[in-house]
Amino acid sequence: MYLPTTECQDGPELPVETDLAALAARARRLMERPGRAVLGIAGAPAAGKSTLASALVQRLGPRACLLPMDGYHLAGSVLTGLGRRERKGAPDTYDADGFVALLRRLRDGERSETVYAPRFHREIEESIAGEIVIGPDIDLVVAEGNYLLLPDGPWRRVRPLLDEGWYVDPDEELRLRRLVDRHVEFGRSPEEAHARAHGTDQANAVTIAATRARADLVVRLAGREEQ
Template identity: 35%
Template sequence: MDEQVNRLVDKVWDQYKVAPASKRVLIAVSGIPGSGKTTLAAIVSKRLNEKHAQESPGTSNSNPLAAFIPMDGYHLSRAQLDAMPDPESAHARRGAAFTFDGQSFFSLVKRLREPICPETQTLYAPSFDHAIKDPVDNDIAIAASVRIVIFEGNYCALDKEPWRDAADLMDERWFVDVDFDVARERLIHRHVKAGIAANEEEAGKRADENDLVNGREIVDHRLDVHELIKSLNDACWVPEVQSVSDDKNPGTQREMAPLI
């Protein structure tokens, strides 16, 4: 995995180095639930900030070069789901595209695409508090000094409005591809561990009736991407790297170790 992550880090770093000082590099990482997109985006963001610190001694950790923005913060709140015509179904399908505030996500991307200038103010993205099971407004700061923003979420490459409009503003779109059976195993483990489901049977039902239904939409309506990263699985989760081909994807494509 390290080899592939380092390649992606170097690719983004090279884009940052040649970009005008007024321009941010925007990366969108998408995939179905359980694909490993969150882990990948977090690792790449961390490695970029480490690389920046190494090449710019004295750089403060409080002044990072790269910011990591999960789409979880754009979940509609439970109160908003309650106000929908069918609140029971809305809560049951939480995680589907219609249960996200896509317009607010698009608005942030548009603002980040504006040139950085001396008057540029810190922007804020929402986070998600799993304890209260709701988003927290203005919780992730994106200072004017942030030059690389890595978004991750199920719908960052969805060929539907407004996700398509946001995706069109990205410099790079990456998709973490995973076998649905592998994703299901990971989701069951995740739901039980997080207390979302009481047992594996309940977790499997949730995965089948919500997560993987959403996953089918994500795969069937995916935009072209620059990187197709194949997430594999085996007993030890050992990285396996192979070239892959996909007519929908013009960019370099690699396989990497599975990520949760």
């Protein structure tokens, strides 16, 4: 279910779409353009980005594919060496340059080649290389992740590579509740889950919320969907 929002955070009023069929139609128009298009779906942790992106790809069919940004998490051993393990999920705990290079290759590279991308697995908290296969027949890449609209550091190079950027803007209380539940599902105690969701994750969410005004469209989701 998709609900409207009239709130606007730190930026001009943006158009709001409230219907999945209309969202799919908008994405399909991107897919019908000449060349390969990239749609970026951004939002805070547990906002519902993955749910929306997956639903769109399912509706659009085999000419669209899903590309989660999370595949570019730095490995746990690397984060430990950098002293960033406890901040996993912050902008500097990803290979942002690698993600930018992938988007450029998808947009500007030879369409006859197959491109492989990593996929992040929450159950092991690591990425596995080459699990996502993007073939020559893909006309729309639906990328989703926290920092697609971030104007800082290497992330600033992502937004110009997106044909459109959408921001998923759920009810904040619901988002936090879903985030705590997700942490518990993947092994944290309720106390640890609450501390993580309201600590490191919330600091990241504040950073992400500041990018809302850089979107082309705002979507607000309701329900128990996970990110």
